[in-house]
Amino acid sequence: MELRVFSDEHGVQVASWALDAKEVALLSGRMEYPFPEDLLTNWRTVEKDIHSYLLFDGDQPVGYGEIWLDDEEDEVELARIIVDPKLRGRGVGGELVRALLGPALDAGYSEVFIRVRPENVPAIRAYHGSGFVDVPAALMEEWNDGQPVPYRWMRYAGEQVDVGELRG
8 A cells, every 4th residue: 555645636526425414524624424515526625724634455546544733832733534335444534644743753852643433443443552642631621622523632652663665
């Protein structure tokens, strides 16, 4: 599998991976299903501090994720992670997260975080398997203040991932 910079030509395909309103909101910020027609070709936020990637298996995109850089907080957040529904439950999410760690760590910030809905057990399992651990409960509560939904916040601890291999 190979991580590549996102290309707009795959936007409609990635949008089709959203199977419910929560997944549409993950990608677009709008709680609608099916994916809003007016957003099919322009759902992605393009800003200098957001870097979008696709994980490919050969020529086929199998996962999408973003890296959000935060200079003020000296941190990176892995975000908007979604896997082709036909491939869920096969370890692709974990591979995508480990691949995204390469450019996230290369960005040079002191911390890497990820947030996930607490009921998304497969994603939490993938994140733990990729070296993420829960932040302390008090910090999680503080960070959830003002969020649209409560998230489970995790930080990259690095114990379970060979960083040199990710950057290679």
